[in-house]
Amino acid sequence: ENESMSDSLSDDCVSQEEDVMTPAELISKLEEAWLNEKFSPELLENRSEVVECVMEQLTHMESNLQRVKKGDAKASVHRMEIDRIRFVLSSYLRSRLQKIEKFFPHVLEKEKSRAEGQPSLLSPEEFAFAKEYYANTETYLKAVALKRMPPNLQAVDLLKAVPEPCLDSFVFLQVKERQENIFVEPETDDQREYVVDLEEGSQHLMRYRTIAPLVYSGAVQLI
Amino acid sequence: MTSLSTPRCFWLVRFAARETAMDPSEVEFLAEKQLVKIIPNFSLDKIYLIGGDLGPFNPGLPVEVPVWLALNLKQRQKCRIIPPDWMDVEKLEEMRELERKEDAFTPVPSPHYMELTKLLLNHASDNIPKADEIRTLVKDIWDTRIAKLRLSADSFISQQEAHAQLDNLTLMEINTVREFLLDSLNCMYKLRSNLQPGSRKGQLTDY
Amino acid sequence: MDTQSYCPVPPGVGMEENFLSLDDILLSHERLPVRTECVFPRLGFLEKSSDTQDIPEATKMELPLWLSKGLYERKRKVLSVELPKVYREGWRTVFTADPNVVDLHKMGPYYYGLGSQMLHFDSPENPDIAQALLQTFIGRFRRTMDSSQNAYNEDTSALVERLDSLEKVLFRSGQNGLNSFQSWEKGQASQLTASSLVLNYRKRKLADVQT
Numbered sequence: 001e002n003e004s005m006s007d008s009l010s011d012d013c014v015s016q017e018e019d020v021m022t023p024a025e026l027i028s029k030l031e032e033a034w035l036n037e038k039f040s041p042e043l044l045e046n047r048s049e050v051v052e053c054v055m056e057q058l059t060h061m062e063s064n065l066q067r068v069k070k071g072d073a074k075a076s077v078h079r080m081e082i083d084r085i086r087f088v089l090s091s092y093l094r095s096r097l098q099k100i101e102k103f104f105p106h107v108l109e110k111e112k113s114r115a116e117g118q119p120s121l122l123s124p125e126e127f128a129f130a131k132e133y134y135a136n137t138e139t140y141l142k143a144v145a146l147k148r149m150p151p152n153l154q155a156v157d158l159l160k161a162v163p164e165p166c167l168d169s170f171v172f173l174q175v176k177e178r179q180e181n182i183f184v185e186p187e188t189d190d191q192r193e194y195v196v197d198l199e200e201g202s203q204h205l206m207r208y209r210t211i212a213p214l215v216y217s218g219a220v221q222l223i
Numbered sequence: 224m225t226s227l228s229t230p231r232c233f234w235l236v237r238f239a240a241r242e243t244a245m246d247p248s249e250v251e252f253l254a255e256k257q258l259v260k261i262i263p264n265f266s267l268d269k270i271y272l273i274g275g276d277l278g279p280f281n282p283g284l285p286v287e288v289p290v291w292l293a294l295n296l297k298q299r300q301k302c303r304i305i306p307p308d309w310m311d312v313e314k315l316e317e318m319r320e321l322e323r324k325e326d327a328f329t330p331v332p333s334p335h336y337m338e339l340t341k342l343l344l345n346h347a348s349d350n351i352p353k354a355d356e357i358r359t360l361v362k363d364i365w366d367t368r369i370a371k372l373r374l375s376a377d378s379f380i381s382q383q384e385a386h387a388q389l390d391n392l393t394l395m396e397i398n399t400v401r402e403f404l405l406d407s408l409n410c411m412y413k414l415r416s417n418l419q420p421g422s423r424k425g426q427l428t429d430y
Numbered sequence: 431m432d433t434q435s436y437c438p439v440p441p442g443v444g445m446e447e448n449f450l451s452l453d454d455i456l457l458s459h460e461r462l463p464v465r466t467e468c469v470f471p472r473l474g475f476l477e478k479s480s481d482t483q484d485i486p487e488a489t490k491m492e493l494p495l496w497l498s499k500g501l502y503e504r505k506r507k508v509l510s511v512e513l514p515k516v517y518r519e520g521w522r523t524v525f526t527a528d529p530n531v532v533d534l535h536k537m538g539p540y541y542y543g544l545g546s547q548m549l550h551f552d553s554p555e556n557p558d559i560a561q562a563l564l565q566t567f568i569g570r571f572r573r574t575m576d577s578s579q580n581a582y583n584e585d586t587s588a589l590v591e592r593l594d595s596l597e598k599v600l601f602r603s604g605q606n607g608l609n610s611f612q613s614w615e616k617g618q619a620s621q622l623t624a625s626s627l628v629l630n631y632r633k634r635k636l637a638d639v640q641t
Contacts, residue, residue, distance in 0.1 A: 247614035
């Protein structure tokens with residue numbers, strides 16, 4: 001009976017590029033998303049599909065475990081694995097919330113200017129969180145200081161007041177799919193621009209701006 | 224002219240509480256996914272974990288499991304851990320000599336050599352011959368590599384490089400200098416954008 | 431990063447970790463030597479050495495950075511700002527010779543920050559100042575890094591005392607990396623300890639008792 005504890009993924013949890021994703025592949029997708037989110041200077045696109053599938057796997061496994069007798073040797077191993085996956089999942093979601101708190105006006109602005117059909121930066125829950133955070137911040141600033149200012153100084157443009165993510169930050173990355181002719185901008189006037197090839201498995205230190213599209217596409221992993 | 228955005232958002236102070244930080248224990252967490260051979264003293268059918276299948280387990284028969292499970296079984300005295308091939312005094316001595324001789328970073332035996340050494344030596348030292356010597360050797364290799372890392376960080380800064388390839392560095396090594404190096408590079412970037420009024424980087428605005 | 435120049439946002443609006451940043455506020459209060467280029471009517475009370483109602487043209491006085499920056503206009507000269515001596519040519523030469531000998535805390539402590547802000551005021555020396563700031567930073571990098579990495583369990587106060595406030599922040603980043611690694615290595619990561627603030631407070635209290 002225990003053997004049915006982890007099934008292959010349900011139909012909703014089929015990745016877009018491949019036909020079927022195994023649970024193991026799903027977990028590595030979550031770990032990739034976790035590290036990328038931790039190390040990218042900006043908020044990345046939400047991976048709700050991964051989060052939902054992982055949640056589904058965990059719920060499924062937990063309900064199976066409820067039927068297992070106490071002291072079952074396998075069950076304790078399953079529980080340990082569940083704890084580990086849960087840790088990554090919550091750390092991933094937490095780092096996204098931290099970034100939303102840090103960049104909320106810009107995150108909301110980006111969401112507003114998103115063209116129809118373009119994937120959303122935020123999950124519906126995150127979007128609600130960001131809007132509430134914005135409103136609370138404004139209310140708080142008004143209550144604590146702004147209402148005591150002269151009328152012409154009472155407005156605060158949060159878009160200007162809150163720093164934007166610095167896309168020129170350097171990041172460490174590992175290449176998963178070989179890339180040719182990645183443009184490296186010169187740092188000083190007497191340097192010239194040049195291109196590098198990123199070999200599979202190699203590791204690099206360079207500006208996030210240059211390789212951000214490769215993070216989106218999954219060709220490189222931030223480390 | 225100012226290269227800086229609003230004065231209240233001045234860049235000098237934007238360092239604390241960054242979510243780009245990773246704790247060493249999180250790097251260790253990743254290392255715990257590495258596989259290690261154990262010899263169990265119990266029998267158990269295959270376990271179908273979300274992350275893949277494990278087992279079956281038969282007394283006396285070596286089987287590969289992730290480090291997190293190996294350590295748990297070991298703590299419950301349910302297995303003996305077979306140390307990885309490289310966790311061997313002779314091999315590590317060779318690596319140490321090579322690491323000291325070469326200017327560049329030499330290939331590491333495992334992308335998590337530091338974490339695995341700590342985990343296995345702390346929890347299964349009775350299964351690892353010459354555990355103390357191994358601890359010292361790995362620490363020597365680590366120290367040599369970190370000294371090199373500082374040297375290359377300095378040259379990266381002083382040459383104002385835009386790109387570096389760091390193939391043999393491990394995540395734990397990167398992690399110890401990450402915050403400092405990235406913060407320094409950001410500061411340097413801001414100072415350099417002072418030099419380029421009106422460019423995309425420098426944010427000069429004429430009233 | 432937007433392309434705004436000076437934009438009078440009320441203080442303390444940066445919403446994240448720099449919300450009410452003390453360094454930022456202190457930097458904006460650094461005093462600059464200025465010379466008025468027109469009469470400042472009814473502001474005489476700002477100038478303590480005189481008892482006139484207005485500040486006359488060509489008065490030399492000191493104003494904080496935030497005020498100088500707000501009043502400064504390139505086209506219509508209201509005031510001119512003099513370069514603090516640490517950014518003048520004489521000192522720039524000293525920095526070029528050996529940036530490590532300079533006590534940037536004493537000369538600053540916002541050497542880089544204030545220097546970058548000085549570029550707001552039009553001066554033919556601006557490119558040289560910007561270059562000096564960058565080269566000083568690069569020249570001192572190795573020492574800041576090495577001390578932050580080797581300093582564990584050693585008394586670093588003498589060295590840290592000579593760092594500019596920006597370098598001090600970096601020094602702390604470096605120490606964080608080292609300390610968190612070392613406590614992981616020793617297996618202390620999971621142990622709870624009193625925060626350093628509490629410890630310092632106890633020490634200070636003890637010192638108070640002894641004096």
